[in-house]
Amino acid sequence: MKTWVLMLLIISFFTLGSFEVHAQPKECPVLRELEQTSNKNRNEVIEALNTLIPKTYGTGIDDFPDIYTTWKVVIAKPFPKTVGNKEEAYYGMAKTFCGKQIADKSWLVRLDFPKAPGTNLAQGQIFLAKSKEKGWFVWFRYH
DSSP, X not given: OXXXXXXXXXXXXXXXXXXXXXXXXXXXXXXXXXXXXXXXXXXXXXXXXXXXXXXXXXSOBTTBTTTTSSOXXXXXXXXXXXXXXXXXXXXXXXHHHHOHHHHHTEEEEEEEOTXXXXXXXXXXXXXXXXXTTTEEEEEEEOO
C-alpha cells in the first residue's frame, strides 16, 4: 500500500509540475501600455486575428501542415464579460497569471480549427490585449 501511494505522489508531482511550467505566459503585458477596450472593439479584434493567428499558431504541424489556415471564432469578448459564463475560468487564469488590472483590459478569443483532426488540435484559446502604440497582440496561448 505504501508503495502504491508513493508511486501516485511521484506521478502527480511530475504531471503537475510539467503542466504549471507550460501553462504560463512568458511575460505579462505592461499595464500602462494597454488601451482600455470594450465590446465595441469586437470587429477590430476579429480583423486583427487575420494577422495574430498565423503569428501565434503558424499554419500547422508536421503531419498536418495547413490545419491552422482556416478558423472559426467561437467567442471573442473582454474578460470581464465572461463572468457568469463557462468562459469565466479563463478570466480566473488571466487574473492569476498577470493580475486583475491586466485581465480587465484583455480579451478571451476561443477558436475552432475545422481542418484539425481531433479535439485537442481543433480548439484554441488566446488572451489578447491592445497596446496603445502597437495595437492588438496575443499575450498568452492556452491551447
